[in-house]
Amino acid sequence: MKTDKEMFINVSAGGTRIAVTENQKLVELHIERADYERMVGNIYKGKVQNVIPGMQAAFIDIGYESNAFLPFSEIGSPENLSNLSFDDDDDEIPSKNKNTTKRNFNPEKDLSKGDDILVQVIKEPFSGKGPRVTTEVSIPGSLMVLVPNGNYIGISRKISDKYEKRRLRRTVKDFKPENFGLIVRTIAQGKDVALLEADFNRVWDKWKELDQKIKKKKAPATVFRDFTTSDQVIRDLFTPQVKRLIVDDKALYKRFSTYIKDVSPEQLKNLELMKGKGTIFNQDKIEEQIEKSLKRKVWMK
Structure with a gap:
């Protein structure tokens, strides 16, 4: 129907x-x-206020009335990449040898009170509780998403045509920066090189502006605001x-x-x-x- x-x-x-x-x-x-x-999607340069191993979480001051909640599971978690294809075959499961994960990070030892940290809001504040955040920040574009500190090309699994996946992968490989991840969204299917590159340039400009704010502003500070609803x-x-x-x-x-x-x-x-x-x-x-x-x-x- x-x-x-x-x-x-x-x-x-x-x-x-x-x-x-x-x-x-x-x-x-x-x-x-x-x-x-709205806060979801916004990126903040925050300051660690507490690290609580018993809760497997840290609390981050991002300039909001309540500290943001950062679960240890949201620090460099490879599970966030499960809806992406890293090869032209959809059955491929991302593995460590594809540079999809970061170095081993132990929050209990490597995270200390007073540290500056870059986080992105993934859940709005509710009932007096602060927002939930992740360190897996990403800069969304219309056709693709830029992931700092990654080094991979991920294609939406909703794109089922392996030849289209191959074309998209080869296209974005030409302009993907070193040590950055690029996620190609479903809507990019069928789009020509000019549209894909134009969208990447818009996302890259957003990153350069964000990077300057990170260097110049003192925590806590807002360094990126996502689209309106x-x-x-x-x-x-x-x-x-x-x-x-x-x-x-x-x-x-x-x-x-x-x-x-x-x-x-x-x-x-x-x-x-x-x-x-x-x-x-x-x-x-x-x-x-x-x-x-x-x-x-x-x-x-």
């Missing part, structure tokens, strides 16, 4: 709502409040399978239009600015579906 996938973005004074529908049924809802600043949703979910992306805000429409021209120009025809009367969430009865899903009694399929 063919799936008609569409995205609707509603902008108001209270924030931004992003709805994803499949065959007119609401399957995802993302909300970005105007009064809340709406930009992240477009980056991660606006795939060729999405038939329409409808926006009701002219400024956001122009921003998305510029982004799509740079990354996936063939998808520009799927972007629409809503005109006329009515609200965008009246389409496909999205507002009604949201209200139903929030009731105490929810009917299952």
